[in-house]
Amino acid sequence: MSDLAPITSDSKIYQVLISSLPNKFIVDFANGIDVGRDHLRVQRQRTGMGARLYDGFTGQGARRQAEINASLIDGVEGSLIWLGELTESLALSNYAIVQVNERLSVITQNVTTLAHYSADTRHQVEKLSIHFNQRCDQLNQQIYRIDFEQRAERQLEQVFNKWAAGRLNTFSLAGRCYAAMEELRWGVFGDYCRIHNNHIRQGFLGDLANRAISQLANDASMEPGDRSEMSSWLARPTGRTLLADATDALAYLGDGSNPEVQPFVFSITQLPEQTPLSVPKICNADRLARALVSELFSV
C-alpha cells in the first residue's frame, strides 16, 4: 500500500480538477446537444411554404442544417474521445484487477504457508504442553516422594530421639522397641513403607532395624550381638517414675497380635511370662529388633 493518503472526492487533486477548465470536447459534447436541439426546434417550426422558401432563398435553412450536422459531428467526436478515455481507463482498471489477483494469489499462498505454520506450531505446542505436564507430574511426584520420605525420616528421627531421651523407659527393653516401632507403623513412616515398593521399603526398614539394634544395645549396655535371656529383654523396669499403666498400654496396643504369626509382639504385649515356643529363650538386640521389624512391617 502506498504511503500517500488515499485519493477521494475530498482530496486536493479532486478539488483542483473540478474547479479547473473543463475540456473543450466535454463542453462541445454536452453543450452541442442543447445547441442542436435549439436549431432542430426552430427547423421543425419552419415547415410552412413561406418559411421554407425564405430559408431556402436566404440560405438560413442550409446554415441551420449545417449547424445541426456540426453539432452531431461534435457529439460523435466527443463520444469517440470519451469512449477512448473510458476504454483506457477500463484497461487500467483491468490491469489493476489483474495485479490485485496476482497479489491476492501471493497473499493466499502466504496465508496458506502461515496456516500450515500455525497448525505445525500448535501441534508442537500441544506436544510440548503434554511433555511439560508429564514432566511437571513427574516433578510433583518426586517432590511428593521426597517430601514423604523427608517426613518419614523425620518421624524416624523423632521417634528414636524420643527413645534415646528416655521417654520410653517406662517399658521393658523389648517394649521400648515395640512401642517405637508401633508409633512408626501408624505414622508417616508406616504409610511410606506400605506405599513404596519392596526395594525402597527394605532400605527404610533396614535403617529402622539398625537404629533399633543400636538403641536397644545402648539401653541394655550391651553389644548388638551380645546374648541375654529373653526374660531380661521382656522384664519391666522398676522405679517410682514409671507409669503405672504402661503394661496395660502395651497390652492394648498388641491386643490383636497372633502368637503364631507375631510371637515376639505377643510375648512383649500380652504374656511376657509365657512366651510362645517360637520365641528363643536367649536373644540379642539384633535378633529382637529384626524379629519386631519383620512382624510389624511385613505386608
Next chain:
Amino acid sequence: MSDMKVGLVLSGGGAKGAYHVGVVKALHEVGAQVDAVAGASIGALNGAILAAAPSLHEGAVRLETLWMDLANTSPLKFNFPAYIQLLAASGLHLASAGVLKEIVQKAQHIAGGAMPAGISNFLGGLNEGALSDTPLQNHINQYLDQEALNKGLPLFVSVFKHDHAFRDLLRCAVAELGIVDSAASEFVHIQSLPILEQKEALLASAAIPLLFAPKRINDNLYSDGGQGGWQKMQGNTPITPLLEAGCNMVVVTHLSDGSLWSRHDFPNATILEIRPQSNISREGLVPDILGFNAGKLPSWIEQGYVDTMHCVGRVMKATKSRVNLKVSEAAVVQSQDTARIDQEMQITMSRLSA
C-alpha cells in the same frame, strides 16, 4: 487558484434582455465565476450593470431589480414599450417623434396596411420629458456608477459605425437575405475609453437605428452594435474581444430562437452556449424587441434561469463525471504502489521458512 478565465457574452435582443437576469442569477447559483463581460445592445447595458456590481450575486440582484421595475411600471402611466423606457432612462436621446411617425406612415403606405395600435400609441406619446424622474432612472443612475464601472470587470461592447439610419437598416436587410453581409461591428473596451466617452459607447451599442440618435465616439458616429456581421451575428454576439482578452472559457447567451451564430467559427475556443430550450419569442419580432407587453419580462427572466441551469448543469455533470473518472484512475494508480509492503511481506515469509 483556478487557471480558468471565464467570459460572459450577453447578446442583443431588446426587451428579451430580461433573459440575461435569469442567466446571471443561475450562473451565481451554480458557483460560476465571471472574469470579463461583453455585450451588444441590451447586452451592453446589462453587462455594464453586471461589470459595475461588486459581485456576481449583487449583479444578479441589481439586474433583477431593474427589470422588475420595468415589468411593474403601469402601462397607463407611460405609454412606452419597456425597452424604449429602459434605453431612454439610460440616457439615449429619442429621435424626433414626428419624423418617426412619418417614416412609419410612409412604410405603411408602401405596404398598404394600417398602423398597429400599439405603435401608434407609442409614437403618439413619444417624448423625453415623460421618462424623467422615475424609479427606473434612479436605479440606472445608481447601478451605472462610472467609478464602480472603471473598477469592475472588463467590459466590451459592440458598436456599429453609423452611416445613415436607412442605409444601415437596408444593409441589414440585404444581409438577412443572404446577399451581402453587413460590415462588421467594432468592439470597444469600455474601461479603456475616456470617462466622457464610456457611457456614450454603452448607449451607442443600444441605439436602435431610427428610434435613437447615434452616439459619437472618437469623432465617429456609432449605433446599435447588433447590426454588424449580420449573417453570422458577429456584432450581436461579441465573443471576439473576450477571446482576445485571454478568456479560455466563454459563456454565450442568445436572445433568439435558433440563433445562427456558430461556435464552429471559433474552433479553438471553449464555448458554452445558453440557448433557449423552448421558444423565447412571445408576440413576434418587433413587439418582443421593444417590449410592448412588459408583463412578459418575468417569464423571460425565469426562462433564462431555467435554460442556464439546464445547459450549464449538463456540462457540469459531464465534467464532474470525467473528473471522477480521472480521480479514480489516479487512485487506482496510487493504490498499485505496493512495492514496500510486498517486500515487507516477502521478508516476513522468508523469516518463517528460515
